Amino acid sequence: MHDVVRDIAIWIASKLEEGCGSVIKSQLGLTRIRNEHLLKSARRLSFMYNKIHTVPAEFVTECPLASTLLLQGNYLEYIPDTFLQAFRSLTVLDLSVCRIKSLPVSLNELVELRALILSKCVNLEELPPVEGLGKLQVLDCSGTIIKRLPEGMNGLTSLRELDLSQIRSSSTRIRVGDMAKLANLEILKMSRGTGQWVLNGKVGCQGRTPFEEMLLLERLIVWNIDFESIPCIAPPIDVALIHGIKKFNKFTIRFGAHFDSIYTLYSGSHVILKDHHFSGEWIG
Secondary structure, X not given: OHHHXXXXXXXXXXXXXXXXXXXXXXXXXXXXXXXXXXXXXXOEEEOOOOOOOEOOOOOOOOOOXXXXXXXXXXOOOOOOHHHHOOOOOOOEEEOOOOOOOOOOHHHHHOOOOOEEEOOOOXXXXXXXXXXXXXXXXXXXXXXXXXXXXXXXXXXXXXXXXXXXXXOOOOEEEEOOOOOOOOOOOOEEEEOOOOOEEEEOOOOOOOOOOHHHHHHOOOOOOEEEEEEOOOOOEOOOOOHHHHHHHHOOOEEEEEEOOXXXXXXXXXXXXXXXXXXOOOOHHHEO
């Protein structure tokens, strides 16, 4: 009798899931996602905090209506191209706290994606090209070990929040042009990592260094960053750079290895420089 009741309960639950457009398989101890877990009618799928280490790679059931896929807190080390290709309408993809080292190139085909959450993927070393993600608004790579920003960053014209804080790489580089086209960026977090950000001092085609490119992002109002050394500013100093600093609601910038004593803080209408000596050499 108990088996009959259980089977009926499972059947009712599956019908309810199918009717409401949600697949909820969180905290069930699953070790893999099977094709039967994927419903064509599903709009939201959650497999959070299981022990999943495998997802389908062949004959993947397509979920053309799915807008949300939550996979955080699993043992995933590898995601095949074919898996993401089954979710072409995704707007939210959360892979945080997984063991992935990289993402498939099919990520770039998720043209409807608005939020990509990769926080605390402590083995994540790189991202594939992202120029196709023109609708992406939130990119969270905090707590990863990426060494450089992905190719195609200048295609993320809708990006509003970029979190690169707590990066565990010894140094992470920003190239000329990586940030220049992020016209809608409002929040940029690049602090509290185990290393520091290194800006390529080469002046770009517009006569700007990467540091200047970020200062001139018109909508940027919150910026936290740690530098390995004082960033280069190409002479002559543009008045627009001064106005760029004034627009921030919160601006924290720190130089060097000993951040307890060497930092710059901008808040309200004041810039405070402590325990650091400057010479003319840092400009230009």
